[in-house]
Amino acid sequence: MPLLRPGRKPVARAMTVILGASVVTVVATQPAHAAEIPAGARSLQSVNMAGSYLRHTDYLGGIAAVGPTSSAQAKSDATFTVTPGLAGGTGCVSFQAANGMWLRHRDYRIRLEANAGTATFLADATFCVRDGSVSGSVRLESTNYPGRFLRHRDSELWLDAPTTNPTTFAADSSFRVTTPWVAGRRSPVIKGLYADPNIAHLNGRYYLYPTTDGYNGWNGSRFTAFSSTDLVNWTHHGTILDLGPQISWADDRAWAPTIAYRNNRYYFYFSAATSIGVATSSSPTGPFTDPLGRPLVPAGFRSGQMIDPHVFTDTDGQSYLYWGNGSAYAVRLNADMVSFDLGQVRAFSLPNYREAAFVFRRNNTYYLTYSVDDTRSENYHVEYATGTSPFGPWNHHGTILSKNLNLGIKGPGHQSVVQAPGSDTWYMAYHRFAIPAGNGTNREVTIDQLRFNADGTIQPVTPTL
The missing domain is CATH 2.115.10.20 (Glycosyl hydrolase domain; family 43)
Structure with a gap:
């Protein structure tokens, strides 16, 4: 078994399927999941609240309506740079806002914070991509709290277990990956910090x-x-x-x-x-x-x-x-x-x-x-x-x-x-x-x-x- 630095938790990983122009079917002995979201600027739209996107407001994560007539700030707040997961892991990603901060969970609330560099922060800011409730959508599972997913409670964003409001949980925790509201620049040439x-x-x-x-x-x-x-x-x-x-x-x-x-x-x-x-x-x-x-x-x-x-x-x-x-x-x-x-x-x-x-x-x-x-x-x-x-x-x-x-x-x-x-x-x-x-x-x-x-x-x- 590989050595782990203190604070790292071994988490079982399943085989992934590549997301791209089409879905690739993989024959495996373990259940297949959607692969990591493509790196770069991306926006995520709620599956069951059409027109509402994952965004941050005053450093707290939530979902809010964003459209062509929305302010430049609203569009920027609903655009994240997707990077390989800060804590590692196959098919896992992290989300960096335009101000350089990262989405992470703390006390199960999703918020935006500067990277503290600790093992806890890296894990809190890393989410593993899973299949969503409808075709082409994704869910985001916590890397250090397996079984808990990023989901919206009304307009707030939390890290919850599926037992939380199970009748709507799958849809509440599913998002469609869309083109970003704010177009990415030619650079940086490698996404992230x-x-x-x-x-x-x-x-x-x-x-x-x-x-x-x-x-x-x-x-x-x-x-x-x-x-x-x-x-x-x-x-x-x-x-x-x-x-x-x-x-x-x-x-x-x-x-x-x-x-x-x-x-x-x-x-x-x-x-x-x-x-x-x-x-x-x-x-x-x-x-x-x-x-x-x-x-x-x-x-x-x-x-x-x-x-x-x-x-x-x-x-x-x-x-x-x-x-x-x-x-x-x-x-x-x-x-x-x-x-x-x-x-x-x-x-x-x-x-x-x-x-x-x-x-x-x-x-x-x-x-x-x-x-x-x-x-x-x-x-x-x-x-x-x-x-x-x-x-x-x-x-x-x-x-x-x-x-x-x-x-x-x-x-x-x-x-x-x-x-x-x-x-x-x-x-x-x-x-x-x-x-x-x-x-x-x-x-x-x-x-x-x-x-x-x-x-x-x-x-x-x-x-x-």
Whole structure:
């Protein structure tokens, strides 16, 4: 039986059926349920109160009439971003409002609250999708109170057992998933709260490895992965590394991962408990295991925080590890990718450097991009320097990505860069404050094109919605 972090409850799960343009019939030994609601912006209409939609008012969940002539606020309140369940689980989802808060139950009342990051909150905000009372509808079962479903009592939203008003319970707890009242933006490219994205092209696909965001104190403990062939449609691969059960030396502050490929293995470098670890797998989506049983770069190894790892592999096959908050460091990795010569660690002096060093090579120029200011500040931004080797010396060129308040874009940074295979087309992935009400712990991930001038300098990145 897998290990469970304290506070997690094992819950039996049934096989699911995919929801899409049509229903797929699955032959299974367990009863089939409707699969998770497609991720992205969605609205949910009551089955037995036509024209009434699940919405929030003054932070309390309910249902209310919404129509074409309703106010923009009413339409926004009835639109939620559906994400994979915060507590995990096949076919389970969570609902994030436009203000960055999440639907959760507390004392069985459905309300809107900020993600506290506790095991209780994650479970309270996770609902597993079941078949509804009529064809094409869904019901939402609590992940930590199996048998209790989200249902409306008149216009209020509660978590109830089917014995509560059983004659109408099935219909009271059933909803039709509809197009959202407020159209979703092109971005964020992955739905929900994520930050510090590392983008890479591996084995014919693009992959994003982000920090799972939305926790007070950035206190998440799981890493997930997403993949795409077109940078538009992303597949969520679930948890690829869970610190508590899988990492013996850390259980919190899971931040800013990066990935590298060598020796027919994938090497996943990550921040945890303000140290840097490494885990390996035969697949870019894991499962990943810890080969060291200790940090690769422990807290206190040098001045500043030992976080934000990045691995750059040069054309000769040599890989380099970069890291640091407050101070920037780099070192050649040994061929095993999980060790280095302590005496060869180098420190860089970079103007305004704060964190998130990311290096790439174009032609014969090495580019070192990095983030400036505090991620909680709307002025968080990206600057860069160029050099003639992976260790520099570095020539500073200034800012290439910053806020655009006309679009509501604040705090864009913690960047990574990928080249489209076989081309001179480049993209930058980064996070920003979630729009409209995000902050330094409620951030979202997007991607914009990275363009170069004729002399090889980088043009300012245009942040888009």
